[in-house]
Amino acid sequence: MKPDHLFTEICFEHYNVYVPFECRRCGKRCRTYTPRIAEDTLEEIAHYLGKPSYDVRFIYEERYKKRYRSDALPCPFFKGETNECGIYPLRPECCRLYPFSFGGGDTNCQAYRRHIRIVSAIKKQDQYRDTYDSSFCPNQRKKPIPGHKWPDILYQFMLMETSYLMILKFIRINTISTRGFGTPERYSYSTT
Numbered sequence: 001m002k003p004d005h006l007f008t009e010i011c012f013e014h015y016n017v018y019v020p021f022e023c024r025r026c027g028k029r030c031r032t033y034t035p036r037i038a039e040d041t042l043e044e045i046a047h048y049l050g051k052p053s054y055d056v057r058f059i060y061e062e063r064y065k066k067r068y069r070s071d072a073l074p075c076p077f078f079k080g081e082t083n084e085c086g087i088y089p090l091r092p093e094c095c096r097l098y099p100f101s102f103g104g105g106d107t108n109c110q111a112y113r114r115h116i117r118i119v120s121a122i123k124k125q126d127q128y129r130d131t132y133d134s135s136f137c138p139n140q141r142k143k144p145i146p147g148h149k150w151p152d153i154l155y156q157f158m159l160m161e162t163s164y165l166m167i168l169k170f171i172r173i174n175t176i177s178t179r180g181f182g183t184p185e186r187y188s189y190s191t192t
């Protein structure tokens with residue numbers, strides 16, 4: 001089972017910390033970007049939207065051709081009134097992985113900036129060896145956070161104006177085994 005959210009993995013010498021990314025649905029990226037979508041997916045999208053496939057392909061291709069213009073246009077599937085993706089279940093992988101696709105997120109994205117700040121704060125806890133997005137390829141040899149480190153790490157995380165939901169995600173992701181992401185495996189430290 002894949003994780004239900006994106007996260008950054010920070011590898012310290014004796015343990016790893018996973019920092020989840022929380023999308024705020026600001027839609028900033030979708031307002032200025034049109035992703036590459038495969039031909040057969042466009043067929044599926046037309047079916048999903050209940051529109052003729054010729055119309056969907058034509059609108060998409062016209063927009064895609066203009067994607068590098070200075071006055072960047074929104075993705076043709078973006079619903080600006082509600083800040084939603086109109087093809088959410090069929091959105092391409094680069095959109096599913098954003099902000100960890102394209103080699104980095106958009107600095108106009110508040111959630112991305114906050115994520116970077118949290119990662120930097122946690123890195124200050126100890127000497128780290130590596131930091132990377134491992135959302136689709138988690139480290140199978142996860143080393144759990146030792147009990148004496150956990151209170152400081154959790155405190156640093158909470159200092160970054162994190163939401164209650166994010167705190168729960170952070171605790172959950174760091175207190176289960178990454179092996180399969182499906183089997184909760186509690187360690188001996190307490191989070192209270």
Ligand code: SF4
Pocket residue numbers: 029030033034035075076077078079084085086087088091092095
């Ligand atoms: S496909 Fe959806 S998520 Fe991707 S850029 Fe378009 S509106 Fe945004």
